[in-house]
Amino acid sequence: MRWSIRACGRGARPVVHLNRNILLGGTLSLLFLGLAALSFFWTPFDVTRLDIPDKLQPPGGDHLLGTDHFGRDILSMIMMGARTSIAVAVLAVGIGIAVGVPLGLLAAARRGTLLDEVIMRGNDLVFAFPSLVIAILITAVFGASAVNAIIAIGIFNIPVFARLARGAALPIWERDFILAARVFGKSRLRISYEHILPNITNLMIVQGTIQFSLGILAEAALSYIGLGAQPPTASWGRMLADAQTLTAIAPHVALVPGLAIVLMVLGLNLLGDGLRDWLDPRIRVQRV
Amino acid sequence: MIRYLAKRLLSLTLSLIAASLVIFAVIEVIPGDPAAFMLGLNARPEAVEALRDQMGLNDPLFLRYLSWVGGLLTGDFGTSWTYKTPVAELVSDRIWVSLPLAVYALILSTLVAFPAGILAAARRGGLGDVSIMGATQLGVAIPNFWFAMILVLVFAINLRWFPSGGFPGWDDPLAALKSLTLPAIALALPQAAILARVMRSSLLDMLSEDFIRTARAKGLSRRQALWRHAVRNALIPVLTIIGLQFAFLLAGGIIIEQVFFLPGLGRLIFQSISARDLIVVESVVMLLVFTVIVVNFTVDLAYALVDPRLRSRG
Numbered sequence A: 001m002r003w004s005i006r007a008c009g010r011g012a013r014p015v016v017h018l019n020r021n022i023l024l025g026g027t028l029s030l031l032f033l034g035l036a037a038l039s040f041f042w043t044p045f046d047v048t049r050l051d052i053p054d055k056l057q058p059p060g061g062d063h064l065l066g067t068d069h070f071g072r073d074i075l076s077m078i079m080m081g082a083r084t085s086i087a088v089a090v091l092a093v094g095i096g097i098a099v100g101v102p103l104g105l106l107a108a109a110r111r112g113t114l115l116d117e118v119i120m121r122g123n124d125l126v127f128a129f130p131s132l133v134i135a136i137l138i139t140a141v142f143g144a145s146a147v148n149a150i151i152a153i154g155i156f157n158i159p160v161f162a163r164l165a166r167g168a169a170l171p172i173w174e175r176d177f178i179l180a181a182r183v184f185g186k187s188r189l190r191i192s193y194e195h196i197l198p199n200i201t202n203l204m205i206v207q208g209t210i211q212f213s214l215g216i217l218a219e220a221a222l223s224y225i226g227l228g229a230q231p232p233t234a235s236w237g238r239m240l241a242d243a244q245t246l247t248a249i250a251p252h253v254a255l256v257p258g259l260a261i262v263l264m265v266l267g268l269n270l271l272g273d274g275l276r277d278w279l280d281p282r283i284r285v286q287r288v
Numbered sequence B: 001m002i003r004y005l006a007k008r009l010l011s012l013t014l015s016l017i018a019a020s021l022v023i024f025a026v027i028e029v030i031p032g033d034p035a036a037f038m039l040g041l042n043a044r045p046e047a048v049e050a051l052r053d054q055m056g057l058n059d060p061l062f063l064r065y066l067s068w069v070g071g072l073l074t075g076d077f078g079t080s081w082t083y084k085t086p087v088a089e090l091v092s093d094r095i096w097v098s099l100p101l102a103v104y105a106l107i108l109s110t111l112v113a114f115p116a117g118i119l120a121a122a123r124r125g126g127l128g129d130v131s132i133m134g135a136t137q138l139g140v141a142i143p144n145f146w147f148a149m150i151l152v153l154v155f156a157i158n159l160r161w162f163p164s165g166g167f168p169g170w171d172d173p174l175a176a177l178k179s180l181t182l183p184a185i186a187l188a189l190p191q192a193a194i195l196a197r198v199m200r201s202s203l204l205d206m207l208s209e210d211f212i213r214t215a216r217a218k219g220l221s222r223r224q225a226l227w228r229h230a231v232r233n234a235l236i237p238v239l240t241i242i243g244l245q246f247a248f249l250l251a252g253g254i255i256i257e258q259v260f261f262l263p264g265l266g267r268l269i270f271q272s273i274s275a276r277d278l279i280v281v282e283s284v285v286m287l288l289v290f291t292v293i294v295v296n297f298t299v300d301l302a303y304a305l306v307d308p309r310l311r312s313r314g
Helices: A002-009 A020-038 A074-109 A114-128 A131-142 A146-173 A176-183 A188-224 A236-246 A252-279 A281-287 B002-028 B034-039 B045-055 B061-073 B087-122 B127-141 B144-158 B173-207 B210-217 B222-259 B265-274 B278-306 B309-313
Strands: none
Touching: A020 A074, A020 A252, A074 A114, A074 A146, A074 A188, A074 A236, A074 A252, A114 A146, A114 B002, A114 B278, A131 A146, A131 A188, A131 B002, A131 B222, A131 B265, A131 B278, A146 A188, A176 A188, A188 A236, A188 A252, A188 B144, A236 A252, A236 B144, A252 B127, A252 B144, B002 B061, B002 B278, B034 B045, B061 B278, B087 B127, B087 B173, B087 B222, B087 B265, B087 B278, B127 B173, B144 B173, B144 B222, B173 B222, B210 B222, B222 B265, B222 B278, B265 B278
């Protein structure tokens, strides 16, 4: 729909103008999504099979990215780890959106009331907590697992989306078409859902991409200190923790998972930047 | 201004009370009886019960909350159950690792970010800008604990310039600084990347302002206008970010402390969690949250002093 609007309004622009960031970021993100999806059907080697005589093989040869200290194939573990990282980060973003966006819309719809105040102060409170400390606390209290990592990361996504949704919704409430909807007798909640939400979706998608990449980093950090997904589930963070004592003799064991994290996060950030430029017309106007 | 200050102080107090309630509640649901944990598997039930009484675990919830908060207010953080020493002492030992580390990282990140951000803004769209922005993209994407591992591999194991971990204490300040250098660099990397981006965009905003055109019109060169007018004004939002980052660095050092085996607050929290030493966890987390909230409050206040428009917004 956006394309058609743009085609009418500014006919001079190409209908689909994908910028470099979207192409590069999208390719990187898709690469890891593809690897994760592929791991459900096929990995080069079985990651649960230990093959000690074949341990710490350098990249190249039979094992494309080498083997770790148990002789497990690193490429296969990267593929399985991608699955964990993506699942944790996506679900954590899901929690943030599912709880945060309705809260933000509600606060905007009831602007200036006690409800608005309570929601926004609650947001400030969560922001004030050092997120990593609380994530560690949560996983320590309820046990280290992927599910608890998702909850711990997800909680800190809620205020991000709530604040963003409220901020984006407030100026829309001042627009004429909202006034028209109110004249028709629609309730504030219904207006929020039918008219405000579609207008802030783009912004949420962009922020969702950024939070996705932060989620990947947070998951890696948590599983690095042993509070993320537990063995035998593969995770990039734990691969790094295992590799820490081996960096001197087999650097690739530490380099490969780290590079996987960097490329995935970089890809998502570029994608987010690209989507923002592409979806937000105001920024484009500034650049022209 | 007085009204504004009163309002902010009230909300500061409410935030601190809410934070303490949340922390207390989370600690309460931790499974496992600390008394049973301390006495081991073979303890007789009566002994466990007696210890629970002594530790105050049998008192009603709100009484325990009040005595905890009351203790915090009077500087009595309680006594660690495993170390058998006052929590305040444990914290003050370790804060001399965590605090200097955070300050060190903040200095490094500022030293890198300021010139990088200014250069990128001054050469907007040029080669310098593109490469600095590319570098910051990378800086944000690199997990700092992985960067720390690479630093250890290159500068500690191969080149032997710095120790790979541990902390010798402040008796030998040079050795102490040396052992904090790699952790500080690792901690500073993502912060520097973020700060450089904020510096650049804030400066770009300033450069498009009318007063820069005026400065140019009265005969200042581009360089003079940039340094005398734009940079100074662009610093205000940048300083806010630095304030926030300091609080973050203090709490965010936890993982880096793990990588380098530094005896800081982060390791204290870890050890206390696994030893079920709840009073230590409670107090250290509260201390960190307190620091973050108070730093935010101070930054807000400083902002309001500089910019009167913010006061009315309340």
